[in-house]
Amino acid sequence: MGKTLFDKIWDAHVVQNIPDGPTQLYIDRLYCHEVTSPQAFDTLRDKGIGVLRPQQIFAMPDHNTPSTSDAPLPVGAKQMEALKKNCAEFGIKHFDMGTKDNGIIHVVGPEKGLSLPGMTIVCGDSHTSTHGAVGALAMGIGTSEVAQVLASQCILQQKPKTMRINVEGQLPKGTTPKDVALYIMAQLTTSGATGYAVEYAGSAIRSMSMEGRLTLSNLSIEMGSRAGLIAPDEITFAYLKGREYAPKGEAWDKAVEGWKQLYSDADAVFDKEITFQAEDIAPRITYGTNPGEGIAIDERIPDSPPALPIREGVITSTTEENGSTRKDSAPSLIGRAGGESALSYMGFSSGQRLLGIPVDYVFLGACTNGRIEDFRAFASVVKGRKKAANVVAWLVPGSWAVRQQIIDEGIDKILEDAGFELRLPSCSACLAMNADKVPAGKLCISTSNRNFVGRQGPGARTILASPLTVAAAAVTGVITDPRTIVM
Amino acid sequence: MKQKLDQITSTCIPIAIDNCNTDLIIPARYLSSTTRDPKFFGDAFMHDLRYTTDGQPIKDFVMNQTEYKEAPHEGVHEIIVAGENWGSGSSREHAAWAIAGYGVRVVISSSFADIHRNNLLNCFVLPVVVSPAFQQELFASISADPQTQVRVDLPTQTVTNLATGKAEHFDINNYKKYCLMNGLDDIDFLLKNIGTLPPAPPLQGGE
CATH class of the missing domain: 3.30.499.10 (Aconitase, domain 3)
Structure with missing residues (x-):
């Protein structure tokens, strides 16, 4: 049986499979930002250990950085100082705030050629799935796991199941990769891909630009998938060639030869496979309070919106809706903003056009x-x-x-x-x-x-x-x- | 933080929100700490559902209700029974720190988001996945009697609703079970069992 793209990258990075436990997976690239890394560095200090391979780690502040030059010192200034200090202490490359190298990690990584096909990439941020668009296995992790990678360049992970999402055909005018992602989420719901590593495929994906693919992979986590891979192709190679950290000269040619093997074999079997038609996808908007609650921009909000937090049992109030009485825990839980549900929070109602x-x-x-x-x-x-x-x-x-x-x-x-x-x-x-x-x-x-x-x-x-x-x-x-x- | 976990018998806090994301568990503005101070994060747990913008408790919210507002301690409110897809969204481990900091040892749900589930385990909080029917019955039992106790037994991987006597088996791999029962973390394991790593690649460019 053939291998999926995910399997090829996963298998190439297995250090050992712990009996009745997780896999020890080798990590090629760790990105750190200021919010989820300070406690990880403290863990190293507490244990009296160092960073195993600092040259494979890149750091930059992005979550707290001000977007105007006259902005007051952000509350996160202390975190940005800590990141700078930690990088200096452990020998990690740091792209400081306000310098030409700085930016949001998930924009900078691909842009600098730091994120390359076939790599395992992790960062203490759920949108690390972005980097999967270059044909990498990229996953968001928690701070304890950041500490694991700092200490050992490895991580302990359960192998996820695989899902392939195909989008076939040509996207209509006005429909962008963002709309494709919002559409898929609305079909799958916000937890539809939990437990899976997703691969995006099909002719609509193949004809997307690299930046469009990055947008699509970015949103994988919003349907529950930690990873969103896209097989690298000529569009990927053209995007990466000449980037600051991409291989150069002969090393580039050799790398591309290897990257060309990174695709799901024709006879590879996925745990789940879904196909959508590009022509069905119009510009999208969300109406609720999770990214899966969306509609085509000219559609009406559904009569019974999905995923409202309704539970029998723990009840503090009873609401009338659509003529029927239902017990709903949501009012007291989400209700501070004055409403009884996601729609009330948004100030919208069922059947409304936006x-x-x-x-x-x-x-x-x-x-x-x-x-x-x-x-x-x-x-x-x-x-x-x-x-x-x-x-x-x-x-x-x-x-x-x-x-x-x-x-x-x-x-x-x-x-x-x-x-x-x-x-x-x-x-x-x-x-x-x-x-x-x-x-x-x-x-x-x-x-x-x-x-x-x-x-x-x-x-x-x-x-x-x-x-x-x-x-x-x-x-x-x-x-x-x-x-x-x-x- | 590294607390050994074996058997917990406790009353529960029912947080019946489906798709409760980690932004709700701890809003981004509480992520600016550079420590893991349990009190700081425990106080911020579910903050915007617990308090108004001027800091007044929101009476309707379950954690502020008379039956559930007592802070967790042995046998009391050490377990959260949560709606499905608990912990979706952001990877912030601060959400797990908030749960642990508040004093909770176990979260029971019909499903967890992947990253948050790992974060809970790494913070020595046990995520227990039960069937939707079992979860529903727990909510019903607690609603009928807030003193309802639930027993979570890690060695036998069994969760029991003591109000009805119904029990369910839950999954956890042996490795992580051993870690939780013995208060060991993954770094300790990785440093002792580093295995054979590939050579470090030469750094390209950037200089």
């Missing part, structure tokens, strides 16, 4: 959509138009290299003419650890990855969408179908 709803904030950025193609897409919509007066817009490049390219391509001028301001690279309003917090009750349409309760600031409401859809809202001030503007 087109034309006013938005307060727009956010372009994050490890999901903070790359140059995302800024080009946004600019293509706002060019020759003006930012809507009712909208506050935060445009945050994913890295300093992306920011430089925006300037080099003159995109900053287009944005400026349309009334937008380009900010400094950071995770920013994706998780609101720096000063970029959406105020309570305000509605933000965002290219980020999570619409959780309070994710973009306590009480903030989030609609997830593509850069095109976010741009359409930015210039109209309301939820707008990008196809009515772009085409």
